[in-house]
Amino acid sequence: MNLLFLKVTLIPTVIALVTLAVRRWGNKIGGLIGSMPWTAGPILLFFLLEQGKAFGIHSIQGTMTGILALISFCLSYSALSRHFRWLPTLLLSYVIYTLTILFVNYLKLGLRVSYALVIVYVLIALRYFPTPTERPSQVRRLPFDILIRMSVATLFVLLITGLAAILGPNWSGILTPFPIMTSVLAIFSHLLQGSNAAIVTLRGLVIGLLGFTTFLFLQAFLLNEFSIPVSFGIAFAVNTVINIIASRIW
Template structure:
Protein backbone atom coordinates (compact mmCIF):
# COMPACT_ATOMS: atom_id res chain seq x y z
CA UNK A 1 0.00 0.00 0.00
CA UNK A 2 2.75 2.58 0.80
CA UNK A 3 4.31 1.98 -2.66
CA UNK A 4 0.95 2.34 -4.40
CA UNK A 5 0.25 5.53 -2.48
CA UNK A 6 3.67 6.88 -3.44
CA UNK A 7 2.96 6.22 -7.12
CA UNK A 8 -0.44 7.90 -6.92
CA UNK A 9 1.08 10.99 -5.32
CA UNK A 10 4.39 11.21 -7.18
CA UNK A 11 3.29 10.99 -10.80
CA UNK A 12 0.56 13.66 -10.79
CA UNK A 13 2.92 15.98 -8.91
CA UNK A 14 5.76 15.44 -11.38
CA UNK A 15 3.49 15.96 -14.39
CA UNK A 16 2.07 19.15 -12.91
CA UNK A 17 5.53 20.57 -12.18
CA UNK A 18 6.82 19.79 -15.68
CA UNK A 19 3.74 21.36 -17.28
CA UNK A 20 3.90 24.52 -15.19
CA UNK A 21 7.65 24.86 -15.82
CA UNK A 22 7.01 24.74 -19.57
CA UNK A 23 4.38 27.44 -19.30
CA UNK A 24 6.69 29.61 -17.21
CA UNK A 25 9.93 29.31 -19.22
CA UNK A 26 8.77 28.30 -22.68
CA UNK A 27 8.62 25.13 -24.76
CA UNK A 28 12.36 24.54 -25.17
CA UNK A 29 13.21 24.87 -21.48
CA UNK A 30 10.06 22.94 -20.65
CA UNK A 31 11.21 20.16 -22.97
CA UNK A 32 14.66 20.01 -21.37
CA UNK A 33 13.09 19.88 -17.91
CA UNK A 34 10.70 17.15 -19.11
CA UNK A 35 13.68 15.08 -20.29
CA UNK A 36 14.89 14.67 -16.72
CA UNK A 37 14.18 11.19 -15.31
CA UNK A 38 10.85 12.19 -13.79
CA UNK A 39 9.14 8.97 -14.90
CA UNK A 40 12.04 6.66 -15.81
CA UNK A 41 13.71 7.36 -12.46
CA UNK A 42 10.69 6.51 -10.30
CA UNK A 43 9.86 3.47 -12.46
CA UNK A 44 13.44 2.19 -12.04
CA UNK A 45 13.16 2.91 -8.33
CA UNK A 46 9.91 0.95 -8.08
CA UNK A 47 11.50 -1.91 -10.04
CA UNK A 48 14.24 -2.01 -7.40
CA UNK A 49 11.84 -1.75 -4.45
CA UNK A 50 9.44 -4.37 -5.81
CA UNK A 51 11.75 -6.71 -7.78
CA UNK A 52 15.14 -6.14 -6.17
CA UNK A 53 18.28 -4.14 -6.98
CA UNK A 54 19.62 -6.82 -9.34
CA UNK A 55 16.45 -6.58 -11.45
CA UNK A 56 16.92 -2.81 -11.65
CA UNK A 57 20.54 -3.14 -12.76
CA UNK A 58 19.60 -5.70 -15.42
CA UNK A 59 16.86 -3.36 -16.65
CA UNK A 60 19.35 -0.55 -17.44
CA UNK A 61 20.44 -1.88 -20.89
CA UNK A 62 16.78 -2.18 -21.88
CA UNK A 63 16.09 1.35 -20.68
CA UNK A 64 18.99 2.63 -22.77
CA UNK A 65 17.54 0.80 -25.78
CA UNK A 66 14.32 2.62 -25.04
CA UNK A 67 16.18 5.94 -25.21
CA UNK A 68 17.18 5.16 -28.81
CA UNK A 69 13.51 4.49 -29.51
CA UNK A 70 12.62 7.78 -27.83
CA UNK A 71 14.97 9.64 -30.19
CA UNK A 72 13.18 8.02 -33.12
CA UNK A 73 9.80 9.00 -31.68
CA UNK A 74 10.78 12.65 -31.20
CA UNK A 75 12.36 13.07 -34.63
CA UNK A 76 9.50 11.36 -36.47
CA UNK A 77 6.81 13.29 -34.57
CA UNK A 78 8.59 16.60 -35.23
CA UNK A 79 8.72 16.01 -38.99
CA UNK A 80 5.25 14.49 -39.28
CA UNK A 81 3.67 17.31 -37.26
CA UNK A 82 4.40 19.72 -40.11
CA UNK A 83 2.05 17.78 -42.38
CA UNK A 84 -0.45 15.89 -40.22
CA UNK A 85 -2.68 16.49 -37.21
CA UNK A 86 -1.78 15.02 -33.85
CA UNK A 87 -4.20 12.07 -34.02
CA UNK A 88 -2.33 10.70 -37.06
CA UNK A 89 1.15 11.87 -36.11
CA UNK A 90 1.13 10.27 -32.66
CA UNK A 91 0.37 6.64 -33.60
CA UNK A 92 2.91 6.73 -36.45
CA UNK A 93 5.56 8.03 -34.05
CA UNK A 94 4.62 5.24 -31.60
CA UNK A 95 5.15 2.70 -34.38
CA UNK A 96 8.62 4.16 -34.96
CA UNK A 97 9.35 3.79 -31.24
CA UNK A 98 8.36 0.11 -31.24
CA UNK A 99 10.22 -0.67 -34.48
CA UNK A 100 13.46 0.84 -33.19
CA UNK A 101 13.03 -1.08 -29.94
CA UNK A 102 12.46 -4.33 -31.86
CA UNK A 103 15.62 -3.82 -33.89
CA UNK A 104 17.86 -3.18 -30.91
CA UNK A 105 16.45 -6.00 -28.76
CA UNK A 106 18.02 -8.37 -31.29
CA UNK A 107 21.38 -6.57 -31.28
CA UNK A 108 23.43 -7.26 -28.17
CA UNK A 109 25.94 -4.49 -27.62
CA UNK A 110 28.29 -3.63 -24.79
CA UNK A 111 26.76 -1.12 -22.36
CA UNK A 112 29.47 1.44 -23.09
CA UNK A 113 28.90 1.04 -26.84
CA UNK A 114 25.15 1.57 -26.39
CA UNK A 115 25.83 4.70 -24.35
CA UNK A 116 28.14 6.12 -27.02
CA UNK A 117 25.69 5.17 -29.78
CA UNK A 118 22.87 7.02 -28.05
CA UNK A 119 24.95 10.19 -27.66
CA UNK A 120 25.82 10.10 -31.37
CA UNK A 121 22.17 9.48 -32.33
CA UNK A 122 21.01 12.37 -30.14
CA UNK A 123 23.53 14.72 -31.77
CA UNK A 124 22.50 13.57 -35.26
CA UNK A 125 18.82 13.93 -34.39
CA UNK A 126 19.34 17.53 -33.26
CA UNK A 127 21.20 18.24 -36.50
CA UNK A 128 18.32 16.71 -38.49
CA UNK A 129 15.48 18.39 -36.60
CA UNK A 130 13.02 20.46 -38.66
CA UNK A 131 13.25 24.22 -38.27
CA UNK A 132 10.08 25.93 -37.00
CA UNK A 133 8.37 28.14 -39.56
CA UNK A 134 7.85 31.87 -39.13
CA UNK A 135 4.10 31.40 -39.07
CA UNK A 136 2.68 32.80 -35.83
CA UNK A 137 -0.22 30.93 -34.23
CA UNK A 138 -1.98 32.31 -31.13
CA UNK A 139 -1.48 29.81 -28.29
CA UNK A 140 -4.60 27.91 -27.28
CA UNK A 141 -4.89 26.12 -23.96
CA UNK A 142 -7.23 23.15 -23.82
CA UNK A 143 -9.68 22.82 -20.93
CA UNK A 144 -8.61 20.46 -18.15
CA UNK A 145 -5.29 19.80 -19.90
CA UNK A 146 -3.31 19.71 -16.65
CA UNK A 147 -5.67 17.15 -15.11
CA UNK A 148 -5.55 15.00 -18.26
CA UNK A 149 -1.74 15.07 -18.26
CA UNK A 150 -1.60 14.05 -14.60
CA UNK A 151 -4.06 11.17 -15.01
CA UNK A 152 -2.36 9.73 -18.12
CA UNK A 153 1.11 9.87 -16.56
CA UNK A 154 -0.12 8.13 -13.41
CA UNK A 155 -1.90 5.35 -15.32
CA UNK A 156 1.22 4.63 -17.35
CA UNK A 157 3.37 4.43 -14.22
CA UNK A 158 0.94 1.98 -12.61
CA UNK A 159 0.72 -0.17 -15.74
CA UNK A 160 4.45 -0.53 -16.37
CA UNK A 161 5.38 -1.30 -12.78
CA UNK A 162 2.49 -3.79 -12.49
CA UNK A 163 3.64 -5.63 -15.63
CA UNK A 164 7.33 -5.66 -14.68
CA UNK A 165 7.34 -9.21 -13.31
CA UNK A 166 5.62 -10.50 -16.48
CA UNK A 167 7.67 -8.54 -19.01
CA UNK A 168 11.06 -9.20 -17.42
CA UNK A 169 13.91 -6.69 -17.07
CA UNK A 170 14.59 -6.22 -20.80
CA UNK A 171 11.14 -5.18 -22.03
CA UNK A 172 10.32 -3.48 -18.74
CA UNK A 173 13.44 -1.43 -19.34
CA UNK A 174 12.56 -0.67 -22.96
CA UNK A 175 9.12 0.59 -21.97
CA UNK A 176 10.46 2.68 -19.07
CA UNK A 177 11.39 5.70 -21.26
CA UNK A 178 8.21 5.22 -23.33
CA UNK A 179 7.29 8.77 -24.40
CA UNK A 180 4.46 9.41 -21.99
CA UNK A 181 5.47 12.90 -20.82
CA UNK A 182 6.94 13.48 -24.27
CA UNK A 183 3.66 12.48 -25.94
CA UNK A 184 1.65 14.71 -23.66
CA UNK A 185 3.89 17.73 -24.27
CA UNK A 186 4.05 17.08 -28.02
CA UNK A 187 0.30 16.65 -28.48
CA UNK A 188 -0.76 19.59 -26.35
CA UNK A 189 1.89 21.82 -27.97
CA UNK A 190 0.82 20.59 -31.40
CA UNK A 191 -2.85 21.32 -30.71
CA UNK A 192 -2.32 24.59 -28.89
CA UNK A 193 0.63 26.09 -30.82
CA UNK A 194 0.68 24.19 -34.14
CA UNK A 195 3.67 22.13 -35.30
CA UNK A 196 6.06 24.91 -34.25
CA UNK A 197 5.21 24.37 -30.60
CA UNK A 198 5.64 20.61 -30.92
CA UNK A 199 8.98 20.96 -32.73
CA UNK A 200 10.43 23.31 -30.12
CA UNK A 201 9.22 21.14 -27.23
CA UNK A 202 10.57 17.94 -28.77
CA UNK A 203 13.90 19.55 -29.60
CA UNK A 204 14.20 20.55 -25.95
CA UNK A 205 13.47 16.98 -24.89
CA UNK A 206 16.06 15.52 -27.27
CA UNK A 207 18.62 18.08 -26.05
CA UNK A 208 18.00 16.86 -22.53
CA UNK A 209 18.66 13.24 -23.53
CA UNK A 210 22.42 13.78 -23.17
CA UNK A 211 21.91 14.11 -19.43
CA UNK A 212 19.06 11.60 -19.20
CA UNK A 213 21.13 8.90 -20.91
CA UNK A 214 24.06 9.57 -18.60
CA UNK A 215 21.78 9.28 -15.56
CA UNK A 216 20.65 5.82 -16.67
CA UNK A 217 24.12 4.69 -17.74
CA UNK A 218 25.59 5.57 -14.35
CA UNK A 219 22.97 3.50 -12.52
CA UNK A 220 24.53 0.32 -13.93
CA UNK A 221 27.66 1.17 -11.91
CA UNK A 222 26.47 3.30 -9.00
CA UNK A 223 23.82 0.82 -7.86
CA UNK A 224 26.51 -1.84 -7.41
CA UNK A 225 28.57 0.38 -5.12
CA UNK A 226 26.20 2.77 -3.36
CA UNK A 227 22.77 2.90 -1.80
CA UNK A 228 19.81 3.57 -4.08
CA UNK A 229 19.36 7.08 -2.68
CA UNK A 230 23.02 8.03 -3.21
CA UNK A 231 23.12 6.44 -6.68
CA UNK A 232 20.08 8.38 -7.83
CA UNK A 233 21.17 11.60 -6.14
CA UNK A 234 24.67 11.65 -7.68
CA UNK A 235 23.42 10.73 -11.15
CA UNK A 236 20.64 13.33 -10.98
CA UNK A 237 23.16 16.08 -10.16
CA UNK A 238 25.33 15.01 -13.11
CA UNK A 239 22.22 14.91 -15.31
CA UNK A 240 21.33 18.49 -14.36
CA UNK A 241 24.85 19.79 -15.07
CA UNK A 242 24.94 18.12 -18.49
CA UNK A 243 21.53 19.60 -19.33
CA UNK A 244 22.72 23.11 -18.47
CA UNK A 245 25.69 22.68 -20.80
CA UNK A 246 23.60 21.08 -23.55
CA UNK A 247 21.08 23.94 -23.57
CA UNK A 248 23.88 26.43 -24.18
CA UNK A 249 25.47 24.34 -26.94
CA UNK A 250 22.32 23.21 -28.78
Protein backbone atom coordinates in the same frame (compact mmCIF):
# COMPACT_ATOMS: atom_id res chain seq x y z
CA MET B 1 0.52 0.06 0.19
CA ASN B 2 3.09 2.78 0.87
CA LEU B 3 4.62 2.27 -2.58
CA LEU B 4 1.20 2.45 -4.19
CA PHE B 5 0.54 5.72 -2.38
CA LEU B 6 3.89 7.03 -3.62
CA LYS B 7 3.06 6.07 -7.20
CA VAL B 8 -0.30 7.84 -7.21
CA THR B 9 1.08 11.00 -5.56
CA LEU B 10 4.66 11.44 -6.80
CA ILE B 11 4.08 10.98 -10.53
CA PRO B 12 1.06 13.30 -10.94
CA THR B 13 2.81 15.95 -8.85
CA VAL B 14 5.86 15.79 -11.09
CA ILE B 15 3.75 15.99 -14.25
CA ALA B 16 1.90 19.02 -12.94
CA LEU B 17 5.17 20.79 -12.07
CA VAL B 18 6.69 20.02 -15.49
CA THR B 19 3.56 21.39 -17.19
CA LEU B 20 3.76 24.58 -15.17
CA ALA B 21 7.47 24.85 -16.04
CA VAL B 22 6.64 24.67 -19.76
CA ARG B 23 4.10 27.47 -19.31
CA ARG B 24 6.52 29.55 -17.28
CA TRP B 25 9.73 29.18 -19.31
CA GLY B 26 8.56 28.17 -22.77
CA ASN B 27 8.75 25.10 -24.96
CA LYS B 28 12.53 24.63 -25.24
CA ILE B 29 13.19 24.88 -21.49
CA GLY B 30 10.03 22.89 -20.88
CA GLY B 31 11.33 20.15 -23.15
CA LEU B 32 14.66 20.15 -21.32
CA ILE B 33 12.92 19.93 -17.97
CA GLY B 34 10.58 17.25 -19.30
CA SER B 35 13.58 15.16 -20.38
CA MET B 36 14.83 14.87 -16.81
CA PRO B 37 14.18 11.44 -15.27
CA TRP B 38 10.87 12.44 -13.69
CA THR B 39 9.11 9.30 -14.90
CA ALA B 40 11.99 6.90 -15.65
CA GLY B 41 13.67 7.67 -12.33
CA PRO B 42 10.65 6.73 -10.21
CA ILE B 43 9.99 3.66 -12.38
CA LEU B 44 13.58 2.50 -11.82
CA LEU B 45 13.13 3.23 -8.11
CA PHE B 46 10.00 1.08 -7.99
CA PHE B 47 11.82 -1.72 -9.85
CA LEU B 48 14.58 -1.60 -7.23
CA LEU B 49 12.18 -1.60 -4.29
CA GLU B 50 9.71 -4.17 -5.63
CA GLN B 51 11.85 -6.48 -7.80
CA GLY B 52 15.30 -6.07 -6.27
CA LYS B 53 18.55 -4.31 -7.15
CA ALA B 54 19.68 -6.92 -9.71
CA PHE B 55 16.39 -6.52 -11.62
CA GLY B 56 16.67 -2.73 -11.60
CA ILE B 57 20.28 -2.68 -12.80
CA HIS B 58 19.54 -5.23 -15.52
CA SER B 59 16.60 -3.14 -16.73
CA ILE B 60 18.93 -0.23 -17.55
CA GLN B 61 20.25 -2.04 -20.63
CA GLY B 62 16.70 -2.32 -21.97
CA THR B 63 16.13 1.34 -21.15
CA MET B 64 18.95 2.31 -23.51
CA THR B 65 17.08 0.55 -26.31
CA GLY B 66 13.95 2.46 -25.36
CA ILE B 67 15.83 5.78 -25.46
CA LEU B 68 17.08 5.10 -28.99
CA ALA B 69 13.46 4.51 -30.00
CA LEU B 70 12.43 7.68 -28.16
CA ILE B 71 14.82 9.73 -30.28
CA SER B 72 13.24 8.22 -33.40
CA PHE B 73 9.83 9.15 -32.04
CA CYS B 74 10.86 12.77 -31.45
CA LEU B 75 12.40 13.10 -34.91
CA SER B 76 9.48 11.52 -36.71
CA TYR B 77 6.82 13.44 -34.77
CA SER B 78 8.59 16.73 -35.45
CA ALA B 79 8.89 16.04 -39.18
CA LEU B 80 5.39 14.63 -39.61
CA SER B 81 3.71 17.35 -37.55
CA ARG B 82 4.34 19.77 -40.40
CA HIS B 83 2.03 17.76 -42.66
CA PHE B 84 -0.55 16.05 -40.42
CA ARG B 85 -2.74 16.69 -37.43
CA TRP B 86 -1.75 15.31 -34.06
CA LEU B 87 -3.44 11.89 -34.26
CA PRO B 88 -1.94 10.55 -37.53
CA THR B 89 1.37 12.13 -36.55
CA LEU B 90 1.28 10.32 -33.22
CA LEU B 91 0.30 6.95 -34.68
CA LEU B 92 2.96 7.05 -37.42
CA SER B 93 5.57 8.09 -34.87
CA TYR B 94 4.60 5.15 -32.66
CA VAL B 95 5.12 2.84 -35.63
CA ILE B 96 8.63 4.21 -36.17
CA TYR B 97 9.27 3.99 -32.43
CA THR B 98 8.23 0.31 -32.40
CA LEU B 99 10.34 -0.59 -35.45
CA THR B 100 13.38 1.04 -33.82
CA ILE B 101 12.87 -1.01 -30.65
CA LEU B 102 12.55 -4.28 -32.56
CA PHE B 103 15.65 -3.60 -34.63
CA VAL B 104 17.90 -2.46 -31.75
CA ASN B 105 16.69 -5.21 -29.43
CA TYR B 106 17.51 -7.77 -32.13
CA LEU B 107 21.13 -6.51 -32.18
CA LYS B 108 21.60 -7.39 -28.47
CA LEU B 109 24.03 -4.55 -27.81
CA GLY B 110 25.95 -4.21 -24.55
CA LEU B 111 25.32 -1.38 -22.09
CA ARG B 112 28.40 0.67 -22.96
CA VAL B 113 27.82 0.31 -26.70
CA SER B 114 24.16 1.24 -26.29
CA TYR B 115 25.06 4.32 -24.24
CA ALA B 116 27.60 5.48 -26.83
CA LEU B 117 25.08 4.86 -29.61
CA VAL B 118 22.46 6.97 -27.81
CA ILE B 119 24.90 9.89 -27.46
CA VAL B 120 25.86 9.68 -31.14
CA TYR B 121 22.21 9.42 -32.21
CA VAL B 122 21.30 12.48 -30.13
CA LEU B 123 24.05 14.51 -31.79
CA ILE B 124 22.98 13.36 -35.26
CA ALA B 125 19.34 14.07 -34.45
CA LEU B 126 20.15 17.61 -33.32
CA ARG B 127 22.12 18.18 -36.52
CA TYR B 128 19.17 17.24 -38.71
CA PHE B 129 16.25 18.17 -36.47
CA PRO B 130 13.45 20.09 -38.23
CA THR B 131 13.70 23.87 -37.85
CA PRO B 132 10.56 25.79 -36.85
CA THR B 133 9.35 27.91 -39.74
CA GLU B 134 8.02 30.61 -37.42
CA ARG B 135 7.42 31.35 -33.79
CA PRO B 136 4.82 29.13 -32.06
CA SER B 137 1.33 30.58 -32.17
CA GLN B 138 -0.39 32.06 -29.15
CA VAL B 139 -0.94 29.59 -26.35
CA ARG B 140 -4.35 27.97 -26.01
CA ARG B 141 -5.27 25.63 -23.22
CA LEU B 142 -7.81 22.87 -22.88
CA PRO B 143 -9.94 22.59 -19.75
CA PHE B 144 -8.41 20.22 -17.20
CA ASP B 145 -5.31 19.62 -19.36
CA ILE B 146 -3.01 19.31 -16.34
CA LEU B 147 -5.37 16.74 -14.79
CA ILE B 148 -5.38 14.76 -18.05
CA ARG B 149 -1.59 14.73 -18.19
CA MET B 150 -1.32 13.67 -14.55
CA SER B 151 -3.81 10.83 -15.00
CA VAL B 152 -2.22 9.40 -18.15
CA ALA B 153 1.31 9.41 -16.71
CA THR B 154 0.20 7.85 -13.41
CA LEU B 155 -1.68 5.04 -15.16
CA PHE B 156 1.39 4.31 -17.28
CA VAL B 157 3.68 4.03 -14.25
CA LEU B 158 1.19 1.77 -12.47
CA LEU B 159 0.97 -0.43 -15.58
CA ILE B 160 4.73 -0.78 -16.17
CA THR B 161 5.64 -1.41 -12.55
CA GLY B 162 2.67 -3.75 -12.10
CA LEU B 163 3.70 -5.89 -15.07
CA ALA B 164 7.45 -5.82 -14.33
CA ALA B 165 7.58 -9.35 -12.94
CA ILE B 166 5.84 -10.67 -16.08
CA LEU B 167 7.78 -8.58 -18.61
CA GLY B 168 11.19 -9.23 -17.07
CA PRO B 169 13.99 -6.66 -16.67
CA ASN B 170 14.81 -6.26 -20.37
CA TRP B 171 11.32 -5.40 -21.62
CA SER B 172 10.48 -3.53 -18.45
CA GLY B 173 13.53 -1.37 -19.16
CA ILE B 174 12.65 -0.99 -22.84
CA LEU B 175 9.20 0.31 -21.95
CA THR B 176 10.46 2.63 -19.18
CA PRO B 177 11.23 5.56 -21.55
CA PHE B 178 8.06 4.90 -23.56
CA PRO B 179 7.12 8.38 -24.81
CA ILE B 180 4.20 8.87 -22.46
CA MET B 181 5.28 12.27 -21.11
CA THR B 182 6.84 13.05 -24.49
CA SER B 183 3.56 12.23 -26.25
CA VAL B 184 1.62 14.39 -23.83
CA LEU B 185 3.99 17.33 -24.32
CA ALA B 186 4.03 16.86 -28.11
CA ILE B 187 0.27 16.45 -28.50
CA PHE B 188 -0.67 19.42 -26.36
CA SER B 189 1.99 21.64 -27.98
CA HIS B 190 0.89 20.52 -31.45
CA LEU B 191 -2.83 20.79 -30.75
CA LEU B 192 -2.80 24.09 -28.90
CA GLN B 193 0.11 25.96 -30.51
CA GLY B 194 0.84 24.22 -33.78
CA SER B 195 3.68 22.26 -35.35
CA ASN B 196 6.38 24.78 -34.52
CA ALA B 197 5.70 24.54 -30.80
CA ALA B 198 5.86 20.74 -30.97
CA ILE B 199 9.20 20.91 -32.82
CA VAL B 200 10.71 23.30 -30.27
CA THR B 201 9.47 21.18 -27.36
CA LEU B 202 10.74 17.89 -28.79
CA ARG B 203 14.09 19.38 -29.75
CA GLY B 204 14.51 20.57 -26.18
CA LEU B 205 13.65 17.09 -24.98
CA VAL B 206 16.23 15.48 -27.30
CA ILE B 207 18.89 17.88 -26.01
CA GLY B 208 17.98 16.77 -22.50
CA LEU B 209 18.46 13.11 -23.39
CA LEU B 210 22.22 13.60 -23.10
CA GLY B 211 21.79 14.08 -19.37
CA PHE B 212 18.87 11.69 -18.99
CA THR B 213 20.77 8.81 -20.59
CA THR B 214 23.83 9.54 -18.47
CA PHE B 215 21.67 9.49 -15.34
CA LEU B 216 20.49 5.96 -16.12
CA PHE B 217 23.89 4.75 -17.35
CA LEU B 218 25.52 5.82 -14.08
CA GLN B 219 22.96 3.87 -12.06
CA ALA B 220 24.33 0.61 -13.46
CA PHE B 221 27.57 1.34 -11.61
CA LEU B 222 26.60 3.60 -8.70
CA LEU B 223 23.94 1.23 -7.37
CA ASN B 224 26.61 -1.41 -6.83
CA GLU B 225 28.59 0.95 -4.61
CA PHE B 226 26.12 3.27 -2.91
CA SER B 227 22.62 3.38 -1.48
CA ILE B 228 19.70 4.27 -3.74
CA PRO B 229 19.37 7.89 -2.46
CA VAL B 230 23.10 8.56 -2.91
CA SER B 231 23.20 6.92 -6.36
CA PHE B 232 20.17 8.86 -7.54
CA GLY B 233 21.46 12.09 -6.02
CA ILE B 234 24.87 11.89 -7.71
CA ALA B 235 23.41 10.95 -11.09
CA PHE B 236 20.70 13.61 -10.87
CA ALA B 237 23.34 16.28 -10.19
CA VAL B 238 25.34 15.10 -13.21
CA ASN B 239 22.13 15.09 -15.28
CA THR B 240 21.40 18.69 -14.29
CA VAL B 241 24.92 19.91 -15.11
CA ILE B 242 24.83 18.23 -18.53
CA ASN B 243 21.44 19.78 -19.29
CA ILE B 244 22.67 23.26 -18.37
CA ILE B 245 25.75 22.91 -20.59
CA ALA B 246 23.75 21.36 -23.46
CA SER B 247 21.12 24.12 -23.35
CA ARG B 248 23.88 26.72 -23.79
CA ILE B 249 25.42 24.88 -26.72
CA TRP B 250 22.19 24.12 -28.59
